[in-house]
Amino acid sequence: MLAYVFGVVLFALGICVSVALHEAGHMVTAKAFGMKVRRYFVGFGPKVFSFRRGETEYGVKWIPLGGFCDIAGMTALDEVTPEEAPRAMWRFKTWKRTVVMAAGSVTHFILGFIVLYLMATTMGLPNLTGTPKIASVSDCVRDARTDQEYVNPVCQPGDPAPAKQGGLLPGDQIVSVAGVSTPTWTDVTGRIQQLSGPVAVDVKRDGRTVPLTIDVVQVDRPVTDATNPQGPEKIVKVGSIGVTMLTNFTYNPITAFGGAGQFTADMFVQTWDRLLEFPERIPAVVHSIFGGQRDPNTPVSVVGASRIGGEAVEAGLWSLFLLLLASLNFFVGVFNLLPLLPLDGGHIAVTWYERVRDWVRGLRGKAAGGPVDYTKLSAITMVLVFLGGAVTLLTVTADIVNPIRLQ
Incomplete structure (x- = not known):
């Protein structure tokens, strides 16, 4: 307190x-x-x-x-x-x-x-804009029927490791998947989940574009059922390559000027968007005063x-x-x-x-x-x-x- x-x-x-x-x-x-x-x-x-x-x-x-x-x-x-x-x-x-x-x-x-x-x-x-930069590359990709299995997979000999085997490295930024531009992490996951087998993936590494081929694997994943959000999760097949997004960018005192400058520009855009949305969100404020969520x-x-x-x-x-x-x-x-x-x-x-x-x-x-x-x-x-x-x-x-x- x-x-x-x-x-x-x-x-x-x-x-x-x-x-x-x-x-x-x-x-x-x-x-x-x-x-x-x-x-x-x-x-x-x-x-x-x-x-x-x-x-x-x-x-x-x-x-x-x-x-x-x-x-x-x-x-x-x-x-x-x-x-x-x-x-x-x-x-x-x-x-x-x-x-x-x-x-x-x-x-x-x-x-x-x-x-x-x-x-x-x-x-x-923080990576607020969802820049598709890779934080880590997994040693394997496995079926996961629970969130715990998904977060902490227990790799077995012979398990596929698409990202690792395809040459993806921490710090790479994915710029396109199967020829489609992927400016955000949501674009990356949305595209990969629909695919299977060898896929062309372009990444930005040390200021240059590097073409790679990743063998996307279809695996089981637990997801929230849109028709029953409060009910149990359902299991679906999705494409996966075994990478996690970088959630936090670090800088030294020199590079921090550029990082803070870019972040400032992003926040200006978000601030302007929030201002444009301001009038339409007032009814929700009134609703919440009288007991609404x-x-x-x-x-x-x-x-x-x-x-x-x-x-x-x-x-x-x-x-x-x-x-x-x-x-x-x-x-x-x-x-x-x-x-x-x-x-x-x-x-x-x-x-x-x-x-x-x-x-x-x-x-x-x-x-x-x-x-x-x-x-x-x-x-x-x-x-x-x-x-x-x-x-x-x-x-x-x-x-x-x-x-x-x-x-």
Whole structure:
């Protein structure tokens, strides 16, 4: 129990640090361009303490669920003093305002990469995309009518060893089976299970493609009966060659940069896919609140993420803890760039709308227009704030009454 509480607190602390650094990203870039930063606070609610250094007040508030960076004149509607007016943010060039507003998300991306790099150099990175790289080659392939027989086969003299006899080696990456490209391990197993006898298999080894011929063997395997998932497993004949997939990639401090970079790119793709799926998964969250089974792919709140982080620490799964923390940073970073107010991406969209509008007006011989009147967007902003609050309330409620658990 103590380990669980420690994990929850540690994950929540990680989120607080991420948010604080997000706001610090805005502050540092704004100061670098000469904008006036009035205040930089971590947390909300009553003030715990603060101090002033130069023209900026720094401080901490009691509720550690966010923070803010108060930049003078972020929009033309913001009140500024006569001394602040020349340095109001809205007066600066479009690209500078864009950099300042995007800096928060960029900070999340940098934090996510750092977490992945540290993982890569210490415990390795999980093979989340199912890259068909071989971890081990079995000494034999045998019939298995139970999961135990499948996991721990007792090899007998004369048993076939297709992969070993065909020349497959640990570290090889299977790129095609019988002329069909196999970008994932699922593609490899799905293809091999349908075959029998000599099969052409191409592997990538030391940067070059090596053609091999593997004699696929049909063997008995226990599988879940799709028509009766809760019943006993049924035995089917499938093709097998006797290899296992590499589940964890290891790196040295140099190669870890490339490994973490590739993993970051993969996580960006997955994050974008999750964002596109977000609206259609909300009904499942509502269903789980009223007693339905919680789908592990449904959105979670900070509360739910912290609980999972606590369970990961309790189970000793530090790689899962760190991966969850990196994933959250990527998600928040991408989500914050969506072109919707009051997100940073919404402010960036308005800024570039002004720039394109003035460019078009210039082509037509007209003077530049004034800053966008944000009051005309207030109705849309309030709707989005309401929807965001409703989704947050739903996910927090689901994470309290019916949380996603590791087991």
